[in-house]
Amino acid sequence: xxxxxxxxxxxxxxxxxxxxxxxxxxxxxxxxxxxxxxxxxxxxxxxxxxxxxxxxxxxxxxxxxxxxxxxxxxxxxxxxxxxxxxxxxxxxxxxxxxxxxxxxxxxxxxxxxxxxxxxxxxxxxxxxxxxxxxxxxxxxxxxxxxxxxxxxxxxxxxxxxxxxxxxxxxxxxxxxxxxxxxxxxxxxxxxxxxxxxxxxxxxxxxxxxxxxxxxxxxxxxxxxxxxxxxxxxxxxxxxxxxxxxxxxxxxxxxxxxxxxxxxxxxxxxxxxxxxxxxxxxxxxxxxxxxxxxxxxxxxxxxxxxxxxxxxxxxxxxxxxxxxxxxxxxxxxxxxxxxxxxxxxxxxxxxxxxxxxxxxxxxxxxxxxxxxxxxxxxxxxxxxxxxxxxxxxxxxxxxxxxxxxxxxxxxxxxxxxxxxxxxxxxxxxxxxxxxxxxxxxxxxxxxxxx
Numbered sequence: 001x002x003x004x005x006x007x008x009x010x011x012x013x014x015x016x017x018x019x020x021x022x023x024x025x026x027x028x029x030x031x032x033x034x035x036x037x038x039x040x041x042x043x044x045x046x047x048x049x050x051x052x053x054x055x056x057x058x059x060x061x062x063x064x065x066x067x068x069x070x071x072x073x074x075x076x077x078x079x080x081x082x083x084x085x086x087x088x089x090x091x092x093x094x095x096x097x098x099x100x101x102x103x104x105x106x107x108x109x110x111x112x113x114x115x116x117x118x119x120x121x122x123x124x125x126x127x128x129x130x131x132x133x134x135x136x137x138x139x140x141x142x143x144x145x146x147x148x149x150x151x152x153x154x155x156x157x158x159x160x161x162x163x164x165x166x167x168x169x170x171x172x173x174x175x176x177x178x179x180x181x182x183x184x185x186x187x188x189x190x191x192x193x194x195x196x197x198x199x200x201x202x203x204x205x206x207x208x209x210x211x212x213x214x215x216x217x218x219x220x221x222x223x224x225x226x227x228x229x230x231x232x233x234x235x236x237x238x239x240x241x242x243x244x245x246x247x248x249x250x251x252x253x254x255x256x257x258x259x260x261x262x263x264x265x266x267x268x269x270x271x272x273x274x275x276x277x278x279x280x281x282x283x284x285x286x287x288x289x290x291x292x293x294x295x296x297x298x299x300x301x302x303x304x305x306x307x308x309x310x311x312x313x314x315x316x317x318x319x320x321x322x323x324x325x326x327x328x329x330x331x332x333x334x335x336x337x338x339x340x341x342x343x344x345x346x347x348x349x350x351x352x353x354x355x356x357x358x359x360x361x362x363x364x365x366x367x368x369x370x371x372x373x374x375x376x377x378x379x380x381x382x383x384x385x386x387x388x389x390x391x392x393x394x395x396x397x398x399x400x401x402x403x404x405x406x407x408x409x410x411x412x413x414x415x416x417x418x419x420x421x422x423x424x425x426x427x428x429x430x431x432x433x434x435x436x437x438x439x440x441x442x443x444x445x446x447x448x449x
Contacts, residue, residue, distance in 0.1 A: 009046025015161035022151030045081035050348040076100035083180035103137030158428035160204035165211035176350040209245035215252035228256035262305035269306040270415035274314035278333030279326035310340040310414030318366030320358035385438035
């Protein structure tokens with residue numbers, strides 16, 4: 001059985017696709033690069049923004065032609081998009097060639113559903129049985145237990161993704177995640193520590209802890225577990241490796257977590273801390289539960305503890321209640337905090353969220369604001385990049401450069417991408433790199449070892 005997985009969205013989805021691969025390989029499957037030669041095609045979808053959902057639906061539509069050529073292909077759709085209210089029925093009616101639809105907390109059911117489709121097809125050849133189609137987006141009550149037993153085929157060496165918490169309790173007014181990912185569920189700390197040890201023993205050099213809000217880790221457990229305790233536990237694991245994590249909610253970032261980062265030689269001086277807006281009014285309307293002053297205080301604490309820390313963020317423009325004054329507050333914050341990088345995007349309404357019911361800002365206004373914000377952040381990033389020139393940094397060689405032949409790329413501890421000479425044999429090594437050139441967000445250097 002040959003399979004192809006098409007993944008959209010965040011790192012959580014990337015890792016869940018690794019679990020899907022593990023399940024399919026447990027059935028004897030092998031990955032293939034194109035859909036035409038696949039026996040099973042799985043779309044692992046995202047719905048955080050409208051363009052991600054449209055891309056997924058468009059590509060699901062494309063495989064209709066492949067299904068006509070090869071009716072034996074099994075097509076499955078899973079992930080966040082399927083979990084939206086009414087989404088499964090839409091797929092059932094508009095995409096009749098899709099065989100299996102699963103939600104965000106039952107992907108482990110995929111092998112069983114594939115077998116049911118195969119058996120039903122075999123029966124149809126002998127008699128006039130109906131075609132079997134699976135539509136199951138119910139949250140499995142034993143999800144955590146089943147998830148612990150789900151095999152993983154890791155595809156991101158030298159990085160290993162490790163889930164620590166699932167779901168979200170925050171209900172930001174623009175965000176669909178709590179509705180499609182469910183309430184927060186923390187994995188047992190021992191299970192997380194064991195997985196990290198296995199990854200390190202397996203040669204992985206960077207461990208990325210995943211959660212919609214990693215800072216909430218442990219609040220639903222009974223043994224006093226917390227994100228700070230988890231970080232300190234991981235720091236005690238033997239071996240040469242790095243630790244990163246995402247995503248941190250500013251309202252839950254504690255002094256203890258900052259101290260755990262600063263005292264560790266494994267946890268990177270790098271944090272992704274989404275601010276979304278620099279306006280107190282908009283932050284309140286978003287239900288973010290912190291102020292711009294609180295955010296400034298957090299970044300000051302982080303830099304006091306780790307002067308070389310790289311701070312990245314998410315910034316949204318065009319939220320329904322955002323005025324020109326609110327937008328000016330956002331640009332002022334971006335100018336003042338001086339993020340290493342910012343993931344900027346235009347607000348898009350998500351059906352079922354409170355913000356989708358508010359009067360919307362014209363797209364032309366959003367487009368102007370995003371253009372101004374990107375120009376500002378690019379200038380900040382370029383200025384910060386110049387500070388790296390002439391200095392030597394330890395870089396984890398992560399991959400061959402897609403644009404520069406004979407070069408590798410990897411990140412400094414602070415999260416900045418560096419490109420340097422080397423061959424694929426060095427992927428997974430820590431390399432000393434002297435930076436001699438900066439181009440906007442990218443650094444270029446030469447090896448010193």
